Amino acid sequence: MTAxxxxxxxxxxxxxxxxQTEALANVDVDIADGEFVALLGxxxxxxxxxxxxxxxxxxATQGRIELNGKPVEGPSRNTGVVFQKxxxxxxxxxxxxxxLPARTQGLDLARAKQRADELLELVxxxxxxxxxxxxxxxxxxxxxxxxxxxxxDPALLLMDEPFAAxxxxxxxxxxxxxQDIWSVQRKSVLFITHSIPEAVFLADRILVMSPRPGRIVExxxxxxxxxxxxxxxxxxxxxxxxxxxxxxxxxx
Amino acid sequence: xxxxxxxxxxxxxxxxxxxxxxPIYPLISVSLLLLAWDQAVRWFNIPDYLLPPPAAVFxxxxxxxxxxxxxxxxxxxxxxxVSGFVIGSVLAVxxxxxxxxxxxFERFVYPLLVGLQATPKVALGPILLVWFGFGAASKIVLVAxxxxxxxxxxxxxxxxxxxPELLEACRAFSASRLFLLWHVKLPAALGEIFSGLxxxxxxxxxxxxxxxxxxxxxxxGFLIASSSVSxxxxxxxxxxxxxxxxGLAGVEAVRAVHRRVVFWQGSARGR
Numbered sequence: 001m002t003a004x005x006x007x008x009x010x011x012x013x014x015x016x017x018x019x020q021t022e023a024l025a026n027v028d029v030d031i032a033d034g035e036f037v038a039l040l041g042x043x044x045x046x047x048x049x050x051x052x053x054x055x056x057x058x059x060a061t062q063g064r065i066e067l068n069g070k071p072v073e074g075p076s077r078n079t080g081v082v083f084q085k086x087x088x089x090x091x092x093x094x095x096x097x098x099x100l101p102a103r104t105q106g107l108d109l110a111r112a113k114q115r116a117d118e119l120l121e122l123v124x125x126x127x128x129x130x131x132x133x134x135x136x137x138x139x140x141x142x143x144x145x146x147x148x149x150x151x152x153d154p155a156l157l158l159m160d161e162p163f164a165a166x167x168x169x170x171x172x173x174x175x176x177x178x179q180d181i182w183s184v185q186r187k188s189v190l191f192i193t194h195s196i197p198e199a200v201f202l203a204d205r206i207l208v209m210s211p212r213p214g215r216i217v218e219x220x221x222x223x224x225x226x227x228x229x230x231x232x233x234x235x236x237x238x239x240x241x242x243x244x245x246x247x248x249x250x251x252x
Numbered sequence: 253x254x255x256x257x258x259x260x261x262x263x264x265x266x267x268x269x270x271x272x273x274x275p276i277y278p279l280i281s282v283s284l285l286l287l288a289w290d291q292a293v294r295w296f297n298i299p300d301y302l303l304p305p306p307a308a309v310f311x312x313x314x315x316x317x318x319x320x321x322x323x324x325x326x327x328x329x330x331x332x333x334v335s336g337f338v339i340g341s342v343l344a345v346x347x348x349x350x351x352x353x354x355x356x357f358e359r360f361v362y363p364l365l366v367g368l369q370a371t372p373k374v375a376l377g378p379i380l381l382v383w384f385g386f387g388a389a390s391k392i393v394l395v396a397x398x399x400x401x402x403x404x405x406x407x408x409x410x411x412x413x414x415x416p417e418l419l420e421a422c423r424a425f426s427a428s429r430l431f432l433l434w435h436v437k438l439p440a441a442l443g444e445i446f447s448g449l450x451x452x453x454x455x456x457x458x459x460x461x462x463x464x465x466x467x468x469x470x471x472x473g474f475l476i477a478s479s480s481v482s483x484x485x486x487x488x489x490x491x492x493x494x495x496x497x498x499g500l501a502g503v504e505a506v507r508a509v510h511r512r513v514v515f516w517q518g519s520a521r522g523r
Contacts, residue, residue: 055424075426087421090516091439103435104427134516148425 004156004188005031005054010063011213012049022213023049027063029190029207029216031156036182036189038203040196042249046214047192051160054190055081067156077105080149080187084161086141088133088148095120095129098147105152112151119147122181139170146178150185157189163198175201176229183227196245200238201228208248218248304486309493312486326494328470329460332388333498336395337456341449344400348407353433365404373398374462381467391463391471398459399452406448410441443517446510453502457495 007029013022023046031037041047052058053065056074065072067079080101088097095116102112120126123143133141142162149157162178163171175198182189182202193199199206200222208218224237232238286306292298293305300308316322351358377394384390414437422436464473476491 057420057424075424077426079424081421081424083417083421085417087415087418089418089422089436089439100422100427101425104422104425104431132516152425 004033004035004068005029005190006064006066007050007054008064008066010050010053010060010065012046012053012058012061014061024053024060025213025215027214027216031188031190033155033188034186036191036202036204037207038191038193038199038205039207039209040193040199040245041209041214042211043194045209045211047209048160050209050214051081051158051190051192054156055079055158076154077101077152078155079158080152080154080156081158082142082145082149082160082162084164086133086138086145088141088144090133093130093132094125094136094144097133097144098151100148101152107152115151115153116147119150122150122184123147123177137170139166139174142166142174143177146181150181150187155188157187157191159189159191161192161194164194171198178202179226179228196242197233200224200241200245201232206241206245208245220244301483301485304489308486309489312484313490313493316487316490322475322490322494324470325472325475325491326498328388328468328474329457329464329472329495330498332391332463332471333395333456333460333502335388336392336459337399337452339392340396340398340400340456341403341452343396344403344448344452345407345445348404349411349433349438352408352411352437353429365401369401369405373401374459377462377466380463386467386469391460391468394463395456395459399456402451402455403445403448406444407441410444411437413444414440442514446506446514450503450506450510453506454499457499457502461495 007027010024010027011022012024013020015021027050029037029039029050039047039050049058053060054067054072056072056076056079067076072079089100092100095113098116098119099109099112101107102109102116117126117129120129123146125140125143125147128136128140133144136144145162149159163174166174179202191199191202201224203222206220206222207216208220209215210217220241222241224232224235224241289303290305290307293303304312313322347361351361373394376397377390380390380393380397384393411433418440419432419436422432427436460471461473461476464471465477468474472491472495476488479485479487479491
């Protein structure tokens with residue numbers, strides 16, 4: 001099995017006033033081609049830092065990160081990213097925001113425009129292509145972010161708590177939507193979350209991270225069959241897995 | 253937008269009072285002011301050479317327009333103001349962007365600029381006369397200098413306050429430094445740039461008038477200064493009035509452009 005993303009023995013320390021702080025230590029993560037991996041951990045455990053390392057936005061102080069066998073040295077066309085905040089350009093329309101990677105990465109604009117329209121269809125925002133972000137709800141803005149991430153057809157998707165800022169209902173809707181999108185696009189995904197049900201619903205494999213310094217303490221394969229739907233939440237396997245994960249974070 | 257929501261909350265719905273159309277309010281206060289002026293001149297028997305009644309000022313204005321003597325003054329002042337404003341603003345935004353982007357440039361230039369900012373720019377007027385002559389050039393340079401600083405500082409602040417998460421998101425898609433500056437930071441700074449422009453407009457007019465006070469053959473500043481010799485207060489007041497109207501028109505014009513350009517910001521959309 002080829003690993004799309006391979007994180008080997010990665011550590012990150014940075015200087016603070018009280019000396020060196022170790023944010024991440026000895027992190028090993030492998031994501032196979034087309035595999036959906038959820039990274040679950042409490043706030044401040046360094047999971048967002050790990051995502052920034054994988055995205056090439058930060059450099060590790062130790063270890064190696066490789067994407068399709070090539071070391072990650074900076075942001076790459078093969079990586080798409082979505083953050084907790086939609087981070088859209090407020091002065092650009094929805095379509096123009098989706099086209100952003102085409103402009104920054106110098107893609108063929110005619111083809112990108114066609115793909116942007118297809119992706120807006122996929123995330124259910126065709127009717128809003130000409131609208132501005134401030135005219136959209138938070139959930140819709142995040143859908144725009146997902147379409148933007150998919151535009152250059154990256155091999156790896158990095159998602160940093162993309163639904164954490166949304167209300168519970170939009171969050172659930174988007175979780176279903178993301179599964180549908182993924183089942184069509186079949187990308188490798190590193191999905192960071194602090195929601196146990198979200199991780200279990202979406203992922204093929206769940207990594208549990210512990211804080212200070214951040215390290216992977218468990219990797220669990222998810223036996224739940226796909227496609228998953230509303231009934232999945234009632235599946236005894238779903239309950240068993242969420243219960244198991246809960247014990248990681250709460251002793252009682 | 254946000255303030256609107258707050259104000260509707262603050263007023264209980266059963267006591268909401270009917271409002272008159274917005275322009276009515278300043279119209280009433282200006283009329284009352286003119287009335288008070290007129291009455292004061294009559295009651296206290298103030299001589300014309302100290303304070304002419306409003307009617308005399310309007311007569312002087314009308315005469316000036318009809319005989320055509322005012323037009324060259326208005327034209328000269330507005331031309332100098334607008335030219336200097338445009339030059340000063342272009343320089344302020346470009347240098348502001350350069351300084352916000354380059355730490356080296358900042359280290360060299362910043363202390364100089366802080367010193368120059370603390371200097372009242374109009375004090376440079378006589379020097380500018382020596383350098384640029386008694387014509388339009390010295391006035392334009394003074395105007396540009398006067399309206400440069402607020403906009404310069406606002407541009408730097410605006411660029412530096414760009415949402416770091418927005419920048420990171422764009423960087424994640426391999427955005428170049430030039431792309432970030434041109435397509436992210438400058439648009440993000442537009443709100444601050446426009447408030448700098450708004451301050452600049454009124455300062456530009458001050459610069460033009462001071463320049464004309466110092467030395468000129470034409471312009472509203474020249475008109476006011478030269479009329480003081482003949483004690484023709486009505487002419488002086490008409491000059492002041494024209495300057496006030498020009499300043500107001502300038503600020504309103506900048507505001508209108510602000511609202512259209514920065515359409516995504518609540519503060520620009522509201523009001």
